[in-house]
Amino acid sequence: MSVRIETIRECLEGIIPGHIATCDAEGMPNLAYLSQVQFIDNEHVALSYQFFNRTRQNVLAGSPVRLLLTSHLSGAQYRLTLRYLRTETAGPLFEQMKAKLAGIASHTGMSDVFRLLGSDVYRILGIEQVPGPTVPPPPPPVNYLTALRRATQRLAGCGTLECLLETALDCLGDEFGIGHVMLLMHDDGRGRLYTLASRGYPESGIGSEIPVGAGVIGICARERTPIRIGFMTSEYAYGRTVRDSIAADGDADALETAIPLPGLPDARSQLAVPITAFDRLTGVLYVESIADLHFGYDDEDALVAFAAQLGLAIQHHQQAEELAEEPLSSENAAPVVAGSPLAVRHFGATDSVFLDDDYLIKGVAGAILWALLTDFVERRRTSFTNKGLRVDSRIRLPGVSDNLEARLVLLQRRLEERDAGIHLAKTGRGRFSLAVDRPLRLLEGG
Amino acid sequence: MLDSDNIAFIQSGVSISLAACGPDRLASMSRGMGCKVLDGGRRVGVFVKRSQSAELLENIRRSGKVANVFSLPSSNRTVQLKGVDAQVQPFDPADFSIVEAHAADFVAEVLPLGLPEEVVRTLFACAAEDLATVVYSPCAAFSQTPGPKAGEPLGGAR
Structure with missing residues (x-):
């Protein structure tokens, strides 16, 4: 194959629409325009199946397929020879093409007309560049x-x-x-x-x-x-x-x-x-x-x-x-703070947490926060570890794929954004500390 | 065969493509550089570049069967004509003004859609010596505008 499809993918975006030619059993050609061609790999592309038209009849009757594609960057034209392999009606390829088609349909005023029925997968048998002048393509925006x-x-x-x-x-x-x-x-x-x-x-x-x-x-x-x-x-x-x-x-x-x-x-x-x-x-x-x-x-x-x-x-x-290992139990007890108390309310069914009646977080991150604050209020505890959270029965982590550290980052950021006076800070690998600016009043349920 | 509306349409700033099949049913196609209507719409002549169309012209000489689409980018209005008596004729230099006018009409049509003018002009850059005229009598005409009526015969055809 003289031209690799991966090097001419700008032609597939439909900025200059491609043409598809097929042939019926009597040798009568048929032409149609393409709304998109989907790159799969260097040997395969997919075309959108939207209507049961003459093109599709010819393809299903065994017609070889020819495409004429044009680069909107250089004006170069390419003829592709394809052989139909199969149609996919669900899965990654179908969803990629369905989403793309929705954009094209909306852009061309065809939202009520274009609907993806299937992704027709073709093997690329050959690509030839059509002779003719071209212009140098503009440099890409990024290397x-x-x-x-x-x-x-x-x-x-x-x-x-x-x-x-x-x-x-x-x-x-x-x-x-x-x-x-x-x-x-x-x-x-x-x-x-x-x-x-x-x-x-x-x-x-x-x-x-x-x-x-x-x-x-x-x-x-x-x-x-x-x-x-x-x-x-x-x-x-x-x-x-x-x-x-x-x-x-x-x-x-x-x-x-x-x-x-x-x-x-x-x-x-x-x-x-x-x-x-x-x-x-x-x-x-x-x-x-x-x-x-x-x-x-x-x-x-x-x-x-x-x-x-x-x-x-x-x-x-x-x-x-x-x-990371558990820290030695040399933690400092929480200092006493003054001021009007912050009401922290926890709803066990969803593990949602509200600060002074404003929603903060729910789910696993909500459960973590509630456990930390409970320990803080009851035991003046300020140092915690990921390992400790994992075995904490109050938190009910879903399993190894629970993204615990990501949930701690989420919780820390939500608290910072709310500026509520509750702070989580990392103190080492697998360790963090809790600090508060105001006294807390913990309330269970509503 | 073609009514006055479609005669005017295929000679406006449309994208033109012409195809014919080989003995193995593999079709080849080329971009049309413009077209002219003969005998009040009974015949159509499409201009193609010989340098880009060796396979297409060979297929036409062999079978005489052609498919020819015309599509206006701004409206998606699309017409397909079919013929079974296509012939490859020498290009008449007097038709070069049609080719130039078509390129200008097409540029005017697609520039508002955001296509770079230099690229579009490159697509239509050609010399009279490189052109051939494919003449055929449309024996079928279909609307191919996307939508529920796609594929229906045009009124007045057949």
């Missing part, structure tokens, strides 16, 4: 390899999970030039993703949640595959998808949306990449832009590679925190 090299080097220099998260988000801005980023962790037991860090929004949204399966981020998590959309589409806008999904779950809980998700209300380009380690979903990295078609295949590749490094590093730091 992705350099960005990736620098970013992974910076991750390697982090000693704690918190440093790792901060550095990862800084890298996306500094090295990749991406201004709007969210990092969400996976709560396996609850089927939710919670925001742990963000960049580029007026409100951090730390603690906000998205159900697995909802919107670009939730589908990325469910399918463990990157989801990328190049145009604004309400179908995948998170505000709506999160509300719809929670309502559909039947356990509509006002607390689910108590912390608003950050995010651009007018995002046109969205890219969500799963963070995995050892075959487990750790979280999702999400980036967005108000520009159309801002993220391409190269951005997707770079962030997938970056997320792979990040996933392993997160795993490493979480384990390292767990392996």
Whole structure:
């Protein structure tokens, strides 16, 4: 094959629509326009099956397929010879194409018309460049390899999970030039993703949640595959998808949306990449832009590679925190503080915690906070360890994949953001301390 | 065969593509550089670059069967014509003004959609000596505008 498909992927985005030619049994040709071509690997692409039209009849009757694709960057044209293999109607490939098509449909006023029925997978038999003049393509906005090299080097220099998260988000801005980023962790037991860090929004949204399966981020998590959309589409806008999904779950809980998700209300380009380690979903990295078609295949590749490094590093730091030894019992008892007491109320059913009637956190992080504060009030205890939390029967951690250290970071950040006068501070590997500015009044239930 | 509306449409700033199949049913296609309507719509002539269309022109000489689509990027309005009597004819230099006008119309059509002008002009850059005219009588005409009516015969066709 003289041209590798990976080197001409800008032709697949449909900025200049491709043409598809097939042939019926009598030798009559048929032509149609393509709304998208999906890159799978160097030997396979997928085309969207939206209508049972002449093209599809010909393909199913064994017609070979020819595509004519054009680069919007150089004007170069390519003819691809394809052979149909199969149709997928669910799974990662289908969801990637469905999301992309929703953006294209919305952009072209075809939202009521375009609906993905299947992803037709083809083997690439050959690619030839059509003779003709071309123009030099503009330089790419970023050298992705350099960005990736620098970013992974910076991750390697982090000693704690918190440093790792901060550095990862800084890298996306500094090295990749991406201004709007969210990092969400996976709560396996609850089927939710919670925001742990963000960049580029007026409100951090730390603690906000998205159900697995909802919107670009939730589908990325469910399918463990990157989801990328190049145009604004309400179908995948998170505000709506999160509300719809929670309502559909039947356990509509006002607390689910108590912390608003950050995010651009007018995002046109969205890219969500799963963070995995050892075959487990750790979280999702999400980036967005108000520009159309801002993220391409190269951005997707770079962030997938970056997320792979990040996933392993997160795993490493979480384990390292767990392996640390218990500190010697030489802790200082909590100093006595004065002032009006802060009312801390805990609801056991959801482990939700309210500070002076304002919602703070729930779930595992809520249970952790309640246990810490109970020990603090009853025993004046201020030093704690990850190891101790893990065996604490009050907290009921779901298991080894509970992301305990990530939940401590979440709790620490929520407390800081609320400026409530309760502080968690890391004092060493697997250790942290609790301090309060005001007396606490603990209240169970409502 | 074509009503006045479609005659005007296929000669506007549309994207044009022409295809024909080889003996192994493998189709080849090329971008049209413009078209002209002959005999009041009974025949259509499409201009293609010979340097880009060796396989297409060979297929046409062999079978005479062509598929020809015209699509307006701004509206997605799309028409497909079919013919079974296509012939490859020498390009008449007098038609070069049609090719130039078509390129200008297409540029005007797609620039508002954000395509770089230099790239679009490069696609349509050609010399008269490199062009051929494929002439055929449309024997079927279909609307291919995406939507419920896609694939239906055009009114007045057949």
